[in-house]
Amino acid sequence: MPSATPRPDDSTVALRSPSRPQAGAPTVLKIVIAGGFGAGKTTAVGAVSEITPLSTEEYLTEAGADVDSLAGIEAKQTTTVAFDFGRLSLPDAPVPLELFLFGTPGQDRFVDLWYDLSRGAVGAVVLVDTRRLESSFTPVSFFEDIGLPFVVAINQFDGAHRYHPEQVRTALELPTSAPVVTCDARDPNHVAGVLLTLVGHAVKSASAGPARPAATTTLQDA
Amino acid sequence: MRTYTLTRGRTKPRHLLGLETVLDAGTGRPGPGQVAECEEILALCREHRRSVTELAGRLRRPVTAVKILVSDLLDADALVVSVTDAYTASDADADERPTTHLLAALSVGLKRKWPDAVGYPKAG
Ligand SMILES: Nc1nc2c(ncn2[C@@H]2O[C@H](COP(=O)(O)OP(=O)(O)OP(=O)(O)O)[C@@H](O)[C@H]2O)c(=O)[nH]1
Ligand SMILES: [Mg+2]
Numbered sequence: 001m002p003s004a005t006p007r008p009d010d011s012t013v014a015l016r017s018p019s020r021p022q023a024g025a026p027t028v029l030k031i032v033i034a035g036g037f038g039a040g041k042t043t044a045v046g047a048v049s050e051i052t053p054l055s056t057e058e059y060l061t062e063a064g065a066d067v068d069s070l071a072g073i074e075a076k077q078t079t080t081v082a083f084d085f086g087r088l089s090l091p092d093a094p095v096p097l098e099l100f101l102f103g104t105p106g107q108d109r110f111v112d113l114w115y116d117l118s119r120g121a122v123g124a125v126v127l128v129d130t131r132r133l134e135s136s137f138t139p140v141s142f143f144e145d146i147g148l149p150f151v152v153a154i155n156q157f158d159g160a161h162r163y164h165p166e167q168v169r170t171a172l173e174l175p176t177s178a179p180v181v182t183c184d185a186r187d188p189n190h191v192a193g194v195l196l197t198l199v200g201h202a203v204k205s206a207s208a209g210p211a212r213p214a215a216t217t218t219l220q221d222a
Numbered sequence: 223m224r225t226y227t228l229t230r231g232r233t234k235p236r237h238l239l240g241l242e243t244v245l246d247a248g249t250g251r252p253g254p255g256q257v258a259e260c261e262e263i264l265a266l267c268r269e270h271r272r273s274v275t276e277l278a279g280r281l282r283r284p285v286t287a288v289k290i291l292v293s294d295l296l297d298a299d300a301l302v303v304s305v306t307d308a309y310t311a312s313d314a315d316a317d318e319r320p321t322t323h324l325l326a327a328l329s330v331g332l333k334r335k336w337p338d339a340v341g342y343p344k345a346g
Binding site: 025027028029030048051054055056057058059080085087088090092093097099100102117120122179188189190192193194195197199200202203 | 240242271273276280282285305320322326328329331335338339340342
């Protein structure tokens with residue numbers, strides 16, 4: 001089963017590097033931005049990031065299958081998954097913070113990566129393109145299953161039918177606690193507003209008691 | 223160049239590194255015979271501390287390959303891991319979530335950076 005990263009999958013790798021506290025180094029927080037193909041993930045990351053979103057690759061490992069050799073991977077031409085990375089510093093926060101944003105597609109084959117990204121995260125934003133609502137099911141049920149606070153942000157694409165947030169809530173069978181908002185992923189104020197909504201929701205979830213442990217989920221075999 | 227060559231056949235990083243692990247330049251020098259990518263990593267980290275994901279993105283190399291090179295540089299003290307993971311600050315037995323204290327700070331930081339941003343439900 002996919003485990004939370006990092007994986008001590010080899011007895012020679014078991015030690016975390018000695019770390020050295022850096023005085024005044026900002027604390028890093030991370031947020032996952034998930035959504036279907038073309039839902040506006042890269043746009044949303046870029047709207048608030050201080051760097052142009054980077055596209056980063058990682059090998060796609062089959063759940064449960066151990067990978068013996070990168071050479072073997074390449075020979076089999078196993079694909080890689082690509083995800084976005086952006087960051088922003090918040091020097092005016094009460095404690096210096098740096099926020100990492102990870103944008104990741106919504107398909108099942110990304111589930112392994114989502115475990116890694118979700119560990120220690122503030123929460124997740126699921127970007128929804130109402131023209132392809134069904135592509136939001138996988139990330140929504142994933143975050144629900146592992147108990148990571150998430151909000152649903154409906155991207156208002158030009159020419160798309162405008163759904164009321166409550167219609168989207170019903171269609172996605174969202175719990176009443178999960179906020180559903182609309183946004184324009186190109187607008188930094190909108191994206192920052194979505195992040196604020198998520199943070200508020202994460203605070204509420206935290207005070208409502210500890211999140212459920214990362215449970216075994218039905219998605220693993222998906 | 224193939225990843226296999228880049229990492230000299232190694233497939234697993236020797237250090238446990240997360241996608242968001244942040245690296246700072248250290249005082250050591252990498253050993254002789256390092257691939258050019260190691261110098262690139264060092265140059266990037268001297269400029270600004272960088273996460274594993276950012277390094278992989280900038281080098282256009284898969285994360286696993288970059289973790290293997292970063293492990294070499296950590297062993298040579300050419301890089302050090304920056305202590306920044308939010309959840310290491312909290313109770314080790316607790317959930318690996320940022321503390322509500324950090325979440326509150328994040329909220330304030332975001333509002334200061336984007337005073338016109340509105341979160342829902344609207345907070346006063
Ligand atoms: N009208 C409108 N267009 C948007 C919005 N967000 C993104 N777009 C446009 O939609 C297109 C796709 O956006 P991307 O940010 O590339 O979407 P993505 O989710 O990263 O796409 P993939 O990585 O290919 O899955 C781009 O042309 C954006 O300019 C939005 O909120 N409103
Ligand atoms: Mg994209």
